[in-house]
Amino acid sequence: MGTHAGSDQTPARPLWLRLVDQVLASRVGRSILRHGYPNTNRNRSLAVFSNFFLHIHPVKVRTEAMRFSRTFYLGGLSALTFALLIGTGVLLMFYYHPSVPRAYQDMKDLEFVVSAGLFLRNLHRWSAHAMVALVFLHMIRVFYAGAYRPPREFNWVIGVFLLIFTILLSYTGYLLPWDQLAYWGVTVGTNMARSVPLLGDEISFLMLGGHQVDANTLVRFYVLHCVVLPLVLVLGVMVHIWRVRKDGGIYIPPEERRAAHRACRVEGESGREEA
């Protein structure tokens, strides 16, 4: 991408571009964006560097890393579903009381009287299922591509924790509709925890806030689902992506990289990059 050394600007710039330049050059404009319209390589680079959301990309992205079949966008899609879940989840929180008499009735109200409430709830549910599936596929992809190899071992470990938190989010959300399925699902789950040797009863008690699924459990799961786990997951995802960037972007197997280098040399480019 960066092969085009552009300095051949046409003298007659369109009016709208000049207007944009003027706005960006103003005091207010400069305080917000510290670069001009990204139609030159310099401005494009600056746009990436100085943008909070885009700086997660490495300084350079290899062409071969951009291939769809390299990642199938699984990591990105996981992140996207997570964002979707936060969005719909916050909206759902406006309608939901984590209390025994109200929780189930709030489900009914979402279904029957909130405008498009059923769609909102279903979107949250579908995204949740999709996120779990995508995270699994992402891990499978990483595993079979060998992308856990040094120096990325620790990022794999972080990824495993992110998987666990994803599943915990899914599980804690399961109880919140407070229907029979939820009640028995959590009853079975906590009974399984009870069979842990030595500490089983204590773990189950900690999860339930008592000896059976009840109001305490509902509040516990609600706080975990809406506050604790999402915060931990956001933090974990940030570290995860930051490390991807620090480790040089998408993992490309060494033999492919060598082949790419050779191709570069044949074209007469200066391949100064280290392995």
Next chain:
Amino acid sequence: MPRQETALATDLHKKLRILALLALVFLVVLAVAPLKWNNSEWKDIQKEYNRRAIQAGLRPTSVAIKQIWRPEIDLTDRCISCHLGMGGAKPLPAGGKLFGAHPEVGHDIARMGCTVCHLGQGRATRTEAAHGAVEHWEEPMLPAAQAQASCGTCHGESVDTPPTSIADRGRYLFELHGCNACHKVDGRGGTVGPDLSGVALKGFDRQWHIRHLRQPAAVVEGSRMMSFGHLTDGEIDAILAYLDTLVGAPRLIEGKALAIELGCRGCHKIDGVGGDVGPDLNEAAGKSVLAYDFSHVEGEHSIDNWQRQHLRDPARVAPGSKMPAYDLGEEQTVALLTWLRSLRRPELPLDQLPARTLEVRFGSGPTRTTNGAALFRELCAVCHGEDGRGQTMASLGVTAPDIRNPDVLAIYSDSSLRYVIENGRPGRPMPAWGERAGGLSAEQIDALIAYLRQGTPERPTLQSVRRARADRRLGSTLFRNDCAGCHGARGEGTEIAPALASDELHFVADDRFLWETITSGRAGTAMPAHPHYDAEAVASLMAHLRSLAPRHITARQMRGEVRRVLGTDDLANYRASGSVAYGKYVYQATCAGCHGERGEGMVGPAIANPDFLRKTSDGFLAGTIVLGRSGRAMRAFGTRGLVQLEGREINDVIVYLRHLAGSRPKSPGGRTVQGQPSRGGELYKQYCIGCHGSEGKGQTGPALGNPAFLSAVTDGFLQATLVRGRPGTAMRAWARGRFGFEELEPRDINDIVAYIRSMERK
């Protein structure tokens, strides 16, 4: 280079196009949900309402979800979003179920809510979901025909339903006297007077109605109703019983009356009262449709369908069920199912329940009837038959005994009957009916016993016996048939019963004592009541008994002896007074050797028997102690005895005996027989084992070894049954050697009783 640039650009354009397409698809998906919402069914219905309202000249209503909200019982009913006429907007004339008004019931619908009565899913706004006809919804709507069931869930406990016969007579009289001409009942009748369909809805003041029927204008200002003063009290009672059932729920009342007639409570508990053979019906009615097993039911999975098929063939729908099949007509089936569904007891806050229901549930409300006939009809008749004559219960595989048999009733004391009713017969289908088990109060059980005894003839009064002419031949025949078995052929007394051929007995026993003992028996002993004797029979028997006295001692001698010890010979008016403590001392020293430590009987009879002490005068006791019984073990304690008691000491003993009887626990005592169980066992093997099985396990005859049976009956009951048999059953009388049958001696009978008693301890 420019070529590369163009290639990149076309690639980018392709990707952008795909992105745009995806974005479009996503937008469409996003738009579907709000569009679906916008085309909700209820909006169409409300628009249709507005169209019709404008035609009818009414103001249209705003298109919005409408609901009845009752936070106090956590109810939100949005039914009126579609059923606009019932609270969402002004009802339209001829509006049907959607736009018409709700039929008149005792409640303000807009304050009451809908699902309280009809069930279903009040929060839903789609037809299927709202009517509860969706998977996993626990309370689908009640069938419309059974809607009155919900009246019963809150009010049913306090509605007293009279036996069908009385209410039917009332309805007949109501129509006979033309009340229908002016008053409407359940949609039928004139409109001059008020509609009486719900006349008993807000309580029923009998006295007011009686006065009103007699003189309407005096009670209601300006009433144009005619007076019904010419009716008899019985007719008015019947009409009022009918009016009392008019609570605006005729089908429910019909179902309840039918349930009483079928005797459901004989096996099922309802509101804490009933047998424990079948399941508790309140629990059954509270079961959600999801809890029903439909694997043996054809057709739709609804409670209504399950109950219908179960009623017709219980064993097929609920394998292992012992319930008899009921083939009822459609009308009756609907009524019965309405009543059954009404037994649901929802978890409403107590302040939301009607006051009368709370009165019944937590106090002694009006429905705890003490009408023995009604109780028998509702609880007992299903097994024992309407007349109590017993019947075979095919589905339970047992025969319920005849409980109106006069011979059984004659030897069963009230306390034994009470014991059986309270505790049932464990191991048999007879349930326990005591307060904590079957839910009957002590007064209700007494009423039942009184009802059972009702059929037995009224015993002749003492005056009529005194007036009656004694027939010596009749007396001796009666004695031979009914007395000789225990008292001996010439009244000489046996191990079972005391001697009647005794001068002392006839001196101390007045006519009242003999009359009382013959007609009402002696509870706790083998002496049965003979209420079926008429005055002549009693007089003849008494004359015969008097004639048995051997006359070895003259009355003058005895009177002299009594006067010497007691200071008076007027035994009829003799009153003993003295000290319990000293009486106890004298009793222990003198009487306990034969009569037992606490008068429970050993060689001598059980004299602490409360029934005996109630029927004897102080004079009888004092005279017996002074004179003894010549020829028997009872010695005389007067001036001629080995042990001589003073009059004061005799008084103390009598006071002590009365104290002893008063302080005895109310358990059925009467373990009085002294026999040899080992010898009884041999006799049992010889005579009884054929029917009653080895060790009393029962074969064709009942199981005598049943501990509940043994704890309920007295030794006297067993003796009497052996002596007299049980007419109408295979149990014959063993003490009468008639028809060449073998005869058991009194001693044999006592031994057999002792043997049967010994089974209790195994």
